[in-house]
Amino acid sequence: MTQPRATTKPGAIDRRLIERCLNDRSGGLGFPPVLERSYESYRREYRARVMSSTIVPSLLIYNLFLVIDYLLLPSTFAIALFCHLLVVTPLLLVADLVVRQRPGLWVRECLSASMPLAMAAQLLFIFYLNRGVDNAEHYQYAISGILTYANVNQKPPFRFALVSTLILVAGYCSVLVAAHTDFPTLLVGMSLVSGVGYVTLVANYRMERDARYAFLRRTHDRLEYEISEHAATHDPLTGLANRHEFDRRSARLQADRRLSNTSIGVLMLDVDNFKAYNDHFGHPAGDACLKRIAAAISAQLRNDDDLAVRYGGEEFLVLLFDTTLADTAVIAERLRHTIETFRMPHVQSHTHVTLSIGAAAGRLADQPLAELITRADAALYDAKRAGRNQVSPCVEAAHDASANAPR
Template sequence: MAETQATDREHALDRLTIERCMNDRQRRLRFPAPVERAYETYRREYRARVMASTIVPSLLIYNLYLIVDYLLLPATFDIALLCHLLVVTPWLLVAGLVVRQRPGLWLRECLSASMPLAMAAQLLFIFYLNREVGTAEHYQYAVSGILTYANVNQRPPFRFALASTLILIAGYCSVLLAAQIAFPAFFIGMALMSGVGYVSLVANYRMERDTRYAFLRRIHDRLENEISAHAATHDALTGLANRHEFDRQSALLYADRRHARTSLGVLMLDVDDFKAYNDYYGHPAGDACLRCVAGEISAQLRSDRDLAIRYGGEEFLILLFDATLAETTVMAERLRRAIETFGIPHAPTGSHVSVSIGAAAGVIAEHPLDTLVAQADAALYDAKHGGKNRVSPSVMVDAASTPRPAVARY
């Protein structure tokens, strides 16, 4: 479900917006709202996968640090063991489990940030208990490793990394001051934490910037592939399927045995006297006329299973899935009347642009597609020679008597 939502959001993006973001030389860590929403959906999935793959190694390394407690601060080893096993480890498991459920941005990142902060709090607590022990000065330096883990391994968004870094350094500084350790140790600790904080934040910033750019590149490549695929299967002028797509879809339809007893309706449509129209008004007007006709054809399709094809020139072919001959001719008449209602002037004929339509239908298992197309083409020939602006065979059902409301398309 989550992957479907991510894909839906990505499909809502347009190539121009993506390219504008990619050409932003400043590489900001914030996209326009639609892109940012898609990126957050992608990051939610990514963070869940990262948490699933790193939680066990993180817990293992964290608890192995008990060896350091045993060697450096044996007097408080029991307390450290209880903190590890009864407080921090359960919290890490709970936080990791919730993050894997893909919560919202703030809950996810706050929980993620709480994990290294909990580790650091436990370590500083043990350090404070041993503040008068000489070896404790070496023990507290381990907080720098936790800071690196927080910013580089977990890879939170930079703003969250910055906030958690400041909190951790502030807490570290407060504990050292409260412990009243010697100035050299305090200075070394603060210098180490500041340096690690700076380096890890720079790394975090660059990783987020690169991740965002990689996301844009991924979406851009997918959009480019979709555009290329659409161009290969659709007519550039009308947006309808082309002959190549017609051959592919019809082959799939006839290869699927589940549809063997399904009736397939076929319409062959031709714009009446289009050559005269094109010669009189010019090719741009002719192209606009064909786009208008194609738009109405698309609007009349009943479902995604129906297929409209620009068959050639001013000819269009329509396949109607699960349609009898009566239903096919009814739709043909509805389409003919809708186009007639547009009232596009056709000066050479002294009338308006109209279409003639031939219809055929048959059960898929018993009628090869080329036979149905030939029958529809023959019916179109009859319509042309019968006076044009008509459907052949004639509509016997009055279901198409009321045309759709006219829409200005020209």
């Protein structure tokens, strides 16, 4: 039989932490670690989509530059054609395929940065081969388009954009100096690339800042919705599902014909002599008692299909999916024993708080859920009549649920 699971509640990321980040006006790009991990998880999917949507037009535009090679530098056109089609294009395709597999941050961004750097290396290589040729001084200005592609089109994180920009600008300036470029061309080229680098980095910074803010807003709105949804479907005291959620789940369960052969276990639980406990110890103590019992019930749920409901004041209902009557009774007995071991002091004839539990199970194809609940409720009366603090499995098709027994 499946072991009990620990339950979780919505809002694993603290809403106050998100609100604090939303109100932070420092302009930084960092999040606290828990938020940064969530942002990176989202970013991994986004970056894969960006890569897949831009790789084809990027390759098309990049290889159209062969026309410029042919017109400006025909003597090295064959080398340029080789570099374009057999070196850089395959590298870009491989990088795209790897990024689509959602690798980690460093692998993804280093591969992403390698694409414009490879384009720039090819361009500067052809420029260097044609050093001294009149048209070459115009050819190398295309580096500004690669910078724009790297920082704006690819939208890498700012720190990666900054490093790749510095590498590209440093490489560009080094090649121009090594090629003994005349001073006017050198000055114009360095000024142009430095300006484009600065402008695209500013744009990249603002895009990441806006992306992070949008992520915070989206996460905040999602948490607000989850909290509202949880409040509408769960009992505020115990955190268990309320009757509204039970009715919704029951209607869905009955409407889904694929579940007709599913065996459902039903537990009806009642805190023995709870009115006397409440009257003697007071309502705050009574609330604390119910909350502790509800936590014990939640701990026995095995998966997200199982459902625990606060059915009434001190009465609870549990639905167990794909469960036989024997397994249902085992879970009920384990829960009864757990409450008994708490040894919460009681009054009157009891020395501590106990549970009486009625159990029933059956296929939905044989009887509707309402009938299973009626049988479990009848079994609960049997447990009460037999002296309380026990589990009573219902093995008959019907019981008289109207028997007069103290609750």
